[in-house]
Amino acid sequence: MLKLFNLEEEGMELLLKELKDRAEDTNEQIIGTVSKVLRDVSLRGDSALREYTEKFDKVKLENFQVTKEEIEECFNKVNKVDKEFINNLKEAKDNIEFYHKAQVKNGFILNKERGVFLGQRVLPLETVGVYVPGGTAAYPSSVLMNVIPAKVAGVEEIIMVTPPDKDGGINPYIGVAAKISGIDKIYKVGGAQAIGALAYGTETIKKVDKIVGPGNIFVATAKKLVFGKVDIDMIAGPSEILIIADENADASYVAADLMSQAEHDVLASSILVTTSEKLYKEVEKEIEKQIQTLERKEIIKESLINHGKVIICNSIDECIEISNMVAPEHLELMVANSMELLGKVKHAGSVFLGYNTAEPIGDYFGGTNHVLPTSGTAKFFSALSVDSFVKKSSFLYYSEEAIKADGEKIINIANKEGLTAHANSIKVRLK
Amino acid sequence: MLKLFNLEEEGMELLLKELKDRAEDTNEQIIGTVSKVLRDVSLRGDSALREYTEKFDKVKLENFQVTKEEIEECFNKVNKVDKEFINNLKEAKDNIEFYHKAQVKNGFILNKERGVFLGQRVLPLETVGVYVPGGTAAYPSSVLMNVIPAKVAGVEEIIMVTPPDKDGGINPYIGVAAKISGIDKIYKVGGAQAIGALAYGTETIKKVDKIVGPGNIFVATAKKLVFGKVDIDMIAGPSEILIIADENADASYVAADLMSQAEHDVLASSILVTTSEKLYKEVEKEIEKQIQTLERKEIIKESLINHGKVIICNSIDECIEISNMVAPEHLELMVANSMELLGKVKHAGSVFLGYNTAEPIGDYFGGTNHVLPTSGTAKFFSALSVDSFVKKSSFLYYSEEAIKADGEKIINIANKEGLTAHANSIKVRLK
Numbered sequence: 123m124l125k126l127f128n129l130e131e132e133g134m135e136l137l138l139k140e141l142k143d144r145a146e147d148t149n150e151q152i153i154g155t156v157s158k159v160l161r162d163v164s165l166r167g168d169s170a171l172r173e174y175t176e177k178f179d180k181v182k183l184e185n186f187q188v189t190k191e192e193i194e195e196c197f198n199k200v201n202k203v204d205k206e207f208i209n210n211l212k213e214a215k216d217n218i219e220f221y222h223k224a225q226v227k228n229g230f231i232l233n234k235e236r237g238v239f240l241g242q243r244v245l246p247l248e249t250v251g252v253y254v255p256g257g258t259a260a261y262p263s264s265v266l267m268n269v270i271p272a273k274v275a276g277v278e279e280i281i282m283v284t285p286p287d288k289d290g291g292i293n294p295y296i297g298v299a300a301k302i303s304g305i306d307k308i309y310k311v312g313g314a315q316a317i318g319a320l321a322y323g324t325e326t327i328k329k330v331d332k333i334v335g336p337g338n339i340f341v342a343t344a345k346k347l348v349f350g351k352v353d354i355d356m357i358a359g360p361s362e363i364l365i366i367a368d369e370n371a372d373a374s375y376v377a378a379d380l381m382s383q384a385e386h387d388v389l390a391s392s393i394l395v396t397t398s399e400k401l402y403k404e405v406e407k408e409i410e411k412q413i414q415t416l417e418r419k420e421i422i423k424e425s426l427i428n429h430g431k432v433i434i435c436n437s438i439d440e441c442i443e444i445s446n447m448v449a450p451e452h453l454e455l456m457v458a459n460s461m462e463l464l465g466k467v468k469h470a471g472s473v474f475l476g477y478n479t480a481e482p483i484g485d486y487f488g489g490t491n492h493v494l495p496t497s498g499t500a501k502f503f504s505a506l507s508v509d510s511f512v513k514k515s516s517f518l519y520y521s522e523e524a525i526k527a528d529g530e531k532i533i534n535i536a537n538k539e540g541l542t543a544h545a546n547s548i549k550v551r552l553k
Numbered sequence: 554m555l556k557l558f559n560l561e562e563e564g565m566e567l568l569l570k571e572l573k574d575r576a577e578d579t580n581e582q583i584i585g586t587v588s589k590v591l592r593d594v595s596l597r598g599d600s601a602l603r604e605y606t607e608k609f610d611k612v613k614l615e616n617f618q619v620t621k622e623e624i625e626e627c628f629n630k631v632n633k634v635d636k637e638f639i640n641n642l643k644e645a646k647d648n649i650e651f652y653h654k655a656q657v658k659n660g661f662i663l664n665k666e667r668g669v670f671l672g673q674r675v676l677p678l679e680t681v682g683v684y685v686p687g688g689t690a691a692y693p694s695s696v697l698m699n700v701i702p703a704k705v706a707g708v709e710e711i712i713m714v715t716p717p718d719k720d721g722g723i724n725p726y727i728g729v730a731a732k733i734s735g736i737d738k739i740y741k742v743g744g745a746q747a748i749g750a751l752a753y754g755t756e757t758i759k760k761v762d763k764i765v766g767p768g769n770i771f772v773a774t775a776k777k778l779v780f781g782k783v784d785i786d787m788i789a790g791p792s793e794i795l796i797i798a799d800e801n802a803d804a805s806y807v808a809a810d811l812m813s814q815a816e817h818d819v820l821a822s823s824i825l826v827t828t829s830e831k832l833y834k835e836v837e838k839e840i841e842k843q844i845q846t847l848e849r850k851e852i853i854k855e856s857l858i859n860h861g862k863v864i865i866c867n868s869i870d871e872c873i874e875i876s877n878m879v880a881p882e883h884l885e886l887m888v889a890n891s892m893e894l895l896g897k898v899k900h901a902g903s904v905f906l907g908y909n910t911a912e913p914i915g916d917y918f919g920g921t922n923h924v925l926p927t928s929g930t931a932k933f934f935s936a937l938s939v940d941s942f943v944k945k946s947s948f949l950y951y952s953e954e955a956i957k958a959d960g961e962k963i964i965n966i967a968n969k970e971g972l973t974a975h976a977n978s979i980k981v982r983l984k
Contacts, residue, residue, distance in 0.1 A: 207969055210962040221671055221947075224663055230655050240652055240920055245899065247933055261970050295969060331933040350788070353933040357781070378978040385974035412981070417973045464948060468676065475950040478982055482975040483951055486966045487959060489671055490947040502678055502762040502784040504945040514935040516652075516921040517895060519906040520914055528918060531641040535917045538638055538726060539692050542848045543816035544913040547809040550843070551909055 123409050123423065124380070124394060124430040126402075134447055137431070141448065142497055144389045144429065145359040156314045156343045163318030168325045174315040181290045186326055188292060188308035196297025208298060214487045215266055215302055221489030222274045225508040237521035244512050246276035247353075249328060251320035252305070253335035253345075254296055256285035256312055262299035263485060267492050267506065268334050269303040275511035280305050281330060283320060285312025317344035321352050334493075334506065355506055359497040360389035363481055364450035364470075366441040369398035371456040371477060376401065377408030379454060382482050384425035385418040391429035393448065395441040402432050442466045449500040452481050471500040525551050554840050554854065555811070555825060555861040557833075565878055568862070572879065573928055575820045575860065576790040587745045587774045594749030599756045605746040612721045617757055619723060619739035627728025639729060645918045646697055646733050652920035653705045656939035668952035675943050677707035678784075680759060682751035683736070684766035684776075685727055687716035687743055693730035694916060698923050698937065699765050699786075700734040706942035711736050712761060714751065716743025744768075748775035752783050765924075765937065786937055790928040791820035794912055795881035795901075797872040798827045802887040802908060804835030808843055810885060811836070813913050815856035816849040822860040824879065826872040833863050873897045880931040883912045902931040956982050 127137060162170040168186075176182050201208055231241035252268045254260070265282070272280050282305045284292055292310060300308055309327055311319060317337075323329030332353040333345055345354045363383035367376050380392040396402060409426070413419050435441045438457055445453055449469035457463060460475035467473055471494030474481050485492045495503035520528075529552045536544035558568060593601040599617075607613050632639055662672035683699045685691070696713070703711050713736045715723055723741060731739055740758055742750060748768075754760030763784040764776055776785045794814035798807050811823040827833055840857070844850050866872045869888055876884055880900035888894060891906040898904055902925030905912050916923045926934035951959075960983045967975035 204969075207965055210965050213962060214966065220665075221663065224661050225673065227658060232652065232655055234651075238919075242656065242921075242938075243895075248899070258971065263966060263970065350930070353930075372981075374981045375978070378974070378981045381974045382972070382978040385972060412977060415973075416977060417971065422974060461950065464674075467946070468679070469944075470946050473946060473948040475948055476952075478953050478956045479949055479951040480956070480978040480982060482967060482972075482978050483956070483959070483963060484947075484949050485975060487963045488669075488949045488951065490673075490949050495944075499781070499784075500944065500946070502944055505947055507673075507945060509940070509945075513900075513926075513931065513933055514938060514940075515898070515901050515904060515931070516915075516936055517904040517906055518910055518915050518919045518921050519892065520910040520919065521907075522909050525909045525911070525914070528914070531644060532914060532918045534638055534641050535645065535694060536913055538635070539694065540689065540848065541813070541816060541913075542846075543809070543812045543853060544916060546843060546847060547806070547813040547911040547913050550803075550805045550809045551911060 123406065123426040124432045127431045127433050129433055129444070138447065138498065140429070141362065141391055144391065145497055152339060152343050153347070156340055156347060159314040160318040160321070160344060160347060163315050163324065164322040171311050171315050171319055171324060174313065175286065175311060178313050179285050180288055181286050183286060183290055183310060186309040186311050188310060192292070193297050193301050193308070196292070196294040197301055199294050200298045211262060211266070211299060211302055214263070215270065217487060217489035218266055218270045219274060222271050222508050226274060227509070236524040236527060238519060238524045240518040241516070243515045243517065245515055246278070247331040247511050247513065248277070249279045249281065249330040250277045250511060251330035251333045252280060252282045253316060253333060253337050253341055254282055254284040255337055256287060256293055260293040260296050262295045263492065264336060265296060265299035266303050269305055271491065271506055271508050272511040273304055275508045277511050279328070281320065281328065282308045283311050283316040284308065286310035314340045314344035317341060317348060321348035332511065334510070355493065355510060356495060356499070356503055360391065361386045361496060362391040362393070362450050363452040363454065364393045364395060364445050364448055365454040365456060366438065366445060367394065367396045367398070367401055367456040368438060368458060369401060370458060371401060373401055373404035373408045374412070375477060375480070376456060377405045377412055379480055380405070380426070380430065381409065381413060381416065381422050382480070383452065384422040384430065385416065388421055388424040389429065390425045392426060393430070393450070394432045395435060395444050396432070397435055397438060397441065399434055402434065438463065439466070445470065449498045451494045451496045451500060454479070454481060469501045471495050471505055554837065554857040555863045558862045558864050560864055560875070569878065569929065571860070572793065572822055575822065576928055583770060583774050584778070587771055587778060590745040591749040591752070591775060591778060594746050594755065595753040602742050602746050602750055602755060605744065606717065606742060609744050610716050611719055612717050614717060614721055614741060617740040617742050619741060623723070624728050624732050624739070627723070627725040628732055630725045631729045642693060642697070642730060642733055645694070646701065648918060648920035649697055649701045650705060653702050653939050657705060658940070667955040667958060669950060669955045671947070671949040674946045674948065676946055677709070678762040678942050678944065679708070680710045680712065680761040681708045681942060682761035682764045683711060683713045684747060684764060684768050684772055685713055685715040686768055687718060687724055691724040691727050693726045694923065695767060696727060696730035697734050700736055702922065702937055702939050703942040704735055706939045708942050710759070712751065712759065713739045714742050714747040715739065717741035745771045745775035748772060748779060752779035763942065765941070786924065786941060787926060787930070787934055791822065792817045792927060793822040793824070793881050794883040794885065795824045795826060795876050795879055796885040796887055797869065797876060798825065798829070798832055798887040799869060799889060800829035800832060801889060802832060804832055804839045805843070806908060806911070807832065807887060808836045808839030810911055811857070811861065812840065812844065812847065812853050813911070814883065815853040815861065816847065819852055819855040820860065821856045823857060824861070824881070825863045826866060826875050827863070828866055828869060828872065830865050833865065869894065870897070876901065880929045882925045882927045882931060885910070885912060900932045902926050902936055
């Protein structure tokens, strides 16, 4: 099912182009629709939210806020049928927290001669909004991955928005994840109107400093349009995995991991880069076998046929070179000496080491974040992290003695730039 | 010249709105022009660059790259007339480097039970492009502030683009700053076409991972449009300063610092927040006196009249509260106990402590970065820093023992999300 990609004949450029071309482009019509929704919400607040919720979610809501009782109800409902799930999610939360706590950075202060000191403070954002899709794409793991780094960063208030279902309720698993991850407030509002509410504030919903979380093309477009008024996380494109496997890799593992990526989306891309043609052939067989048991086999099939690829290399070093050009969101190193090779990996959102570290461990449980840069942007973007929820503020102190010592130098540079009022602010202090 | 702003009567909302409304909006015509330039450069590379350079910069260039000899020429020219300037800029570079080196963060690794380990690597971007405006807005300090953090981060290659003058040369002070800060390559190309070249690459100019540096509305719009293909720094709006001053502040210092901000731009905003009405009156007199000596007095006057403000408060704490709502780019704390008060400052790009730390010290010499978040975005954005030039990549290792211990938990969560291929990738490893 995977297309054998002949690198020498077809060239790396083509491979990279195919990967990048998967991204869904916002078109003018969507921008128009979304702009109108945003404008309406900024002007009319809650009443616009009510209208759009009725129009898009087919439900009339008077109050958007999810009550404590509703959350407890979600929790009890899930607890009754699936107590284990709650325990699993709590353990996942502990693992994610453990990893993200190691990301916390302190500020610093540096002392210099003449009493000069300077430094940087690291300050949490005050308010963060998390968008959580509803319906069939309701992923409790996504709630954890977006909320925990913000909590660890020290964000004062975390607001969740999620579309109501047709009865005006929310997905109970989302409610459980919200409770476990410690969200402060939840509102039943989705789509571009929810992004507008978080960006501008309404009578009910507070304006936030940053909006994170996945969403459909309308949500993504709305986030782009409000960027600058608030901060946003990155706009994720279709997902991808690149697996580097040596001849000792188990074909059934490789096949399963490629398909776990493919099931996300027909646009997802699963790439195997290996030194073993034998492995490739076995992987193909394993795919044919395993796919029969999988619920989303149609999506997997379409994804693998359109975007799945195999590249056969002469050495593992060559495999890594290719991976560095792709800069994949997820990289599995199914090789004997995975940790020793990690140093050669220059660009990858998240790396899964060895034969046993299936990528889904990282999606749910291992502790690293699953919100990752896609489509080659791992060259310059990073996973969602504690850093995504802080800002840094610098400070500088100059003593009278110091300004007397450095004043003329500063005046000289300011004058060269033609900024005499800058020079003047030093001059008045030298008198 | 400063407008007395009555907070009780006029309200904080109005003040914030006025500040935000200064930002120049990209209009559709500009987007159209810039899109065309970008498309042309992406399709036709160098030949498009030549055409646009002839059209916009009025100069015909065969080769864009600035030669080593040209840089030496810049250096010798400046060295002859102004050796002191070169020494001053070198000292500024040392100070900026000293501060930014303290920003360098290491990765980490965490070991867990059953041989599990996970962590984060911090990796420098490979290639960065720095845009440097030409003409009268040529600021050597800006070269240092954009390049040094990238160098400290370990960026392999830093490419500078700057528009040629009418004789096909570059500003000699920019050449000096480029040499001092250690830029690898300089190209004589400006405007949206330069951004296009950095984002897509041409025959001559290499595609970069990130573009930083200030520019006019065409450059800023081009940066916005290529964002995602490459990373960009923030789009800076008009500059602002907020000065908190107690009754012991020297009115001549306050006046000079307000004007140093105002001279940047008629849209710059200079705000004095003080407990002393007496100080305010003295500041007004000092402005009238000092402005006469300043080259850019017309700009200063227009800026102060349109955007200058004074707010009189009952206490320094109240002053800080107001400042926290404004979230100014630059904050001067001209109070007796400035460092003790710093902890109360929640949002500010850069803070200048005490009576002597004039903001221009930070613009040129103190060591902190002068590329700062404007128009209230200090609530969620940070100064340009070493962090701006790295990306973080996570890694995770699970042993066979660990996957056996945690497998069922992960399968359970995956199944709840309806992702059975995710569950399957764990299942195959439990067999």
